[in-house]
Amino acid sequence: MGNFKVGPNVYFGVGKLEKLREINCKKVFIVTDPFMVKSGAINQVTDHLDAAKINYKVFSDIVPDPPLEIVSKGIKAMDEFDPEAVITLGGGSAIDAAKAISYFRNMINKGLDSQKTDKKVLFIAIPTTSGTGSEVTSFSVITDKKFNVKYPLVDEAMVPDMAILDANLVKTAPNFITADTGMDVLTHAIEAYVSTESSDYSDALAEKAIKLVFGYLERAYKDGNDLEAREKMHNASCIAGMAFTNASLGINHSMAHIIGGRFHIPHGKANAILLPYVIEYNANLKEFNRNEYSDTAKKYAEIAKFLNLTSSNNAREGVKSLIRAICTLKRNLNIQSSLKEAKVERKDFESNLEDIVNIAINDGCTKTNPRYPNPTELKEVFKVVYEGK
Structure with missing residues (x-):
């Protein structure tokens, strides 16, 4: 007997980022890399959030092959902001890091307070490269820089709730x-x-x-x-x-x-x-x-x-x-x-x-x-x- 999971809602096509105006929340934590901020690509996301009057915080410390230290830093930043949704914008590294940050933050909070029944944080993945498919998978790859080893993490809880595939975001790759x-x-x-x-x-x-x-x-x-x-x-x-x-x-x-x-x-x-x-x-x-x-x-x-x-x-x-x-x-x-x-x-x-x-x-x-x-x-x-x- 087999098993097959379909995964998140996937919105695809040019201009689909406008779906961000419809998310029902007040605070969004954005996980991305410095290039997305420097190049202005992040504005394609934040403009929609501004239009919908959604407050957001940008965590843009993600580097290629995200190390454990960056995940730890992201957990702290996310915890301080306490968002209702996480949006990750970038390639596989940004999406993988956001998965780990969101997943471990939830695990830590549950561990600290077993009575805690937090409402699930909405997780939206927006890929800017056409490669990893991380926006619909339960996989996240994190690097231990000390030993130069990549660890593939696998857990159904890491599958995003929504994926937005907008080809406009990959034209400049x-x-x-x-x-x-x-x-x-x-x-x-x-x-x-x-x-x-x-x-x-x-x-x-x-x-x-x-x-x-x-x-x-x-x-x-x-x-x-x-x-x-x-x-x-x-x-x-x-x-x-x-x-x-x-x-x-x-x-x-x-x-x-x-x-x-x-x-x-x-x-x-x-x-x-x-x-x-x-x-x-x-x-x-x-x-x-x-x-x-x-x-x-x-x-x-x-x-x-x-x-x-x-x-x-x-x-x-x-x-x-x-x-x-x-x-x-x-x-x-x-x-x-x-x-x-x-x-x-x-x-x-x-x-x-x-x-x-x-x-x-x-x-x-x-x-x-x-x-x-x-x-x-x-x-x-x-x-x-x-x-x-």
């Missing part, structure tokens, strides 16, 4: 950000599709997200003002988020979390570098005869088929054509094909190898990977990812 975040969307969707927790429901969403990425990511990368491509990628990000919050992910993300934390490679880029090698490992073609393949290889071949990458029903050809298409897409987006190309020093990689293998094995995403790796296997995958081919 630089092309390299568009590339990295777009490949994050593709990784979310493909990992959800082959996850041990996948279902007909999550597969339908993952399939649509994959098709949208292959149809629109290059367009959005080449012309940031292509509003149709921007809107389609924004939708793809959210749809993939709905897929993986139900089906979970796999070792692509387990490895990307520690690669990002240890070698300071942006999350989407880390996923993109890993994706062809992880598909090859999971499909495990070498272990099978010409006409006998794993269920995972067959699912990758299904992706190749619905993308019209191959007319063959042979799983081997399907897997290989999918890997080729992903490598071509990466080249067109100017994304490196190995950790060595991404300027990770060999001695730095080799001295960290044992540690990153152990951390990736114990990452929460590993348990739903379709092929469960042992440390020796995962070490070999990391080595191939470093060298490329």
